[in-house]
Amino acid sequence: MSSERFSGEVLSSADAAGWEVQWTTRWSGRDLATGQPVEAPYQFGYAGTVTAVATARMLDGRLIAVSGSWEGPLRVWDLATGRQIGDPLTGHTEWVTAVTTGMLDDRLVAVSGSWEGPLRVWDLATGRQMGDPLICHSHGVAAAATGMLDGRLIAVTVGVGDDSVRVWDLATRHVIGDLLNAHAGQVNAVTTGALDNRLVAVCGTWEGSLRVWDVATGQEVGDPLVGHTDKVNAVAVRVVDGRPMAVSGSDDRTVRAWDLQSGEPMGDPLIGHTGDVNAVATGVLNGRPVAVSGSDDGTVRVWDLVASRQVGDPLTRPVGMVQAVATGMLDGRLIAVSGISDKTVQVWDLASGADCTGSAGGFPRPGHAAGIDAVTSGVLEGREVVVTGSQDATVRMWDLRSGEPVGDPLTGHTGAVECVTSAVVNGRLIVLSGGADGTVRVWNPATGEQVGEPFTGHPGPICALATAVVDGRLLAVTASTDKIIRIWDVSAGEQTIRPRADQSRRVHGLAVTTFDGRPSAVVGTRQGGLRIRDLATNRDTGPRPTPLYGDPVWKIAATTTVDGRPIALTSRQYGDPVTVWDITAGRAIAQLQASAGEALAAAVVDGRPIAVTGTLWTAQVWDLNTYQQIGSDLSFPRPVTAVAITPAGHLIICSEQHITVLAATPTPQQGVVEPESTCGSGRLG
Structure with missing residues (x-):
């Protein structure tokens, strides 16, 4: 992984959705100066194979890349921020074969050729085409380059299939030379x-x-x-x-x-x-x-x-x-910009891989070596932190504002970290993690040390982990593939009540809420319904909502409505919708037409309950008062694997090894899509 505020695809989709990317991370590669592994490229999403790319420095000092693809339009990227500059430069309708840059009449221009024929000149400051296209060859332009001849910007163009090489004065639009002579092919x-x-x-x-x-x-x-x-x-x-x-x-x-x-x-x-x-x-x-x-x-x-x-x-x-x-x-560092057939433009740091922070760009910093399965947040010694658990068996922390790593990785698990959560004990932050090794571990993030011995008892991977305060004690609730829910006194490091098993129900997810004023866990069942587990007695209580589908509940989140009613959200492993449940009434009250097979979170932000759903390459934000989507989809170049919402309203979205932190601009209240819009979600009965 590495630090970047990454993909132009993420940045542009976040802008469209009303969110500002604060920082992100990116993939691994190698430091070309030392040969050692470093975190690697950031990338920009494209709609077709990227076939041509050039770099240039704008008059204001920004380093940019101009790229062309099979689809035709050119795109201009700010390489420091990862943001696309302006709209695509449209005109080419077929494969862009060449892109180059130069200065024409004190203006930085891009010169592009394509398979359909013309050479086009673009003013990069305005994003507009300069003059009419130049019909250079009888079929198309196979290659092009620019240079300065007697103070004039010229272009050398190669024809497609006609063996012609011509020189053009780009100011006068006239041919000034023909290099056809003596070329044997x-x-x-x-x-x-x-x-x-x-x-x-x-x-x-x-x-x-x-x-x-x-x-x-x-x-x-x-x-x-x-x-x-x-x-x-x-x-x-x-x-x-x-x-x-x-x-x-x-x-x-x-x-x-x-x-x-x-x-x-x-x-x-x-x-x-x-x-x-x-x-x-x-x-x-x-x-x-x-x-x-x-x-x-x-x-x-x-x-x-x-x-x-x-x-x-x-x-x-x-x-x-x-x-x-x-x-x-x-x-001051040498970078390479590469166009790839997988529809991306990548930027590689060829110098040192050293950290370069900023609000929308940057260079590599250390990170997870495998995908992130869990994420949460907390406040450590006055600063907000992101906490992530990964398939690389580590827990890591990051400064929420800057993206800087906080401390060393927390190591001890012998398998993937499947769950993480945080809590406050005696005014200090602690982190709990559940792993595929069947253990739950408690960490002091201030020292980076494990607190006490691991909680053991589950013979299989920890599938779900949450905390709640019951009668003044911090309890942890865990579920595993053994179909047993266990409740632990975190300070004592032992189970509080004999665990209870229900051999017919494998627990895929749980969340902590209140029922009749008592701390409870909402447990998702294999049949697609919910159970309420009283944390003081470890016994089921309250109504059992009727399952709507035969699929197991895969992910679950809990929050409250504006009037304080506890609600739960459940997702299926495959397909939509996400169901919203009134826990007190024991019934489904709404559906969000969103898939959340990989990630689901809910919280109250500024008095408004919101949810984040994630699956494949997309995350969506939802208003749980109207059950409508807030803004448009957030797109990522890798599948979304974990999401969280901080108390201040930041979105934390993990896509494989990447972390993206977004802040709302405007606020969620301003960005709500009105109910009459065609979001495909709605209330139930």
Whole structure:
């Protein structure tokens, strides 16, 4: 995991839903400077395979990325915050094959080409297209690059299927050169650079060679650079030790470096990729020139251009081929931006993986090594903290405001941590965790130490854990796969009453509430109904609501209505709805047309009861007075696994190893969707 305020997908969906992302975390990767594991990329959601990407620095100093995809529109991203800037740049209707940037009339512009034909120029400050599209070639644009020639911004474009390479003055929109001469086959890639004070275009061809052209004269410079045994897909140029160098990537799965003055290879081929190399870029990492490459094998690799060796381990994603790569400097650190076939744009910290905090972005900080199954919150020595339990068998704490880790991981469980909750004893915060090892452990988060011996007795994993104060004692209520509910005196570290079992009912979830003024547990049954368990006697009490479905209750949460009535929410493992129950009356009173097979929480915030539901890649927030959704869906790039609501109204949403903390803007009261809207939820009878 790592710290980022992560996906542009999350940020944009949160904005639309009326929530502000305060911080998030992200996936693991490796520090390319040291080769050690660090937390890794943050990513931006996209609707199609990302096929082109470029970086640039805005006039106000912000580092941005411009990306294009199979779907056509370009998107612009602020790399420090992870937010999309403005609306998509629409105009292209097919596969965007090239994106590059430059300065035109003192304005930062993006230049893009696509399979359907035209070259388009975009003012990145306004998000508007400048002038009409340029019809550069008879079919489409296969590749494009920009450069400065005699103070003018020019574009070098490669035609699709017609072997043409042309030079355009972007101010006048006129062709000023044609580099078609002497190319034996179709050009597949192009970049520009300086050679002996001349602007040159370096072209990669289908037959595997690189050719260098003087852009001003249209003449080829030197002989073709021969070495690749298959199509050249990408080229980049960098000055190394005062000498201009070209870097190329090919379908032969190698990266090669070339001395442009001598025309000779520099070092041996860089071997490591197991798929076609689709993209290359260059930069400086720890004072050494490097190349960054992306491949069909799903990896991004970094290469030391002086030593001719790979730096660190490859950066990998679970799925997806790397189609595009660009580099840039963010806060003094080299980053790589990669476009992936899994419809994401990733940003990798290539320097140190050091923490970089901020309200909507950032770089890696330590985190869980596996998915998060449980989350809660509390106040530790005056500051609000998030507490998470993970499949990596640890409990971790995070500062709610900044996302900084608080203390070291709490270790002791020998299996996944399935449940966490917090409580206050003698004015101090304690944390309780239940694990797949069948134990419940009590922690002093101020010292990071376990308090007493683990609670043992359940032979199977702890499925549910909650706390309540009964007759002045803090009690913990636990349920396991053994179908037994146990009640523990937390201070004494022992069970208060002989446990009771009901062999016909496996408990999947429980929550603490009050019934007739007595602390009670609401227990979900395998048949889909509820039972009320008196915590003083460990016996069932009150009505048993009639199950609405044959499916087991999977998740359960409890809170109160505005007039103080206790209510419970239950979800099924598969499908919707979420049912709202009046505990006192013993009947279902409403349904939320939401799935909450993985995560469910409820609380009263500013006098208003709300709920959060989570399943797959979506979380939703609900007003429990109107039973309507608040705002729109919150989207995440990984399945939602745990949710919580703090007393102040922050939402804590975990998606696999990620944590996202959101604050309401506007408040939930202002963001309520009116009952007549088509949310698909409603009251029962």
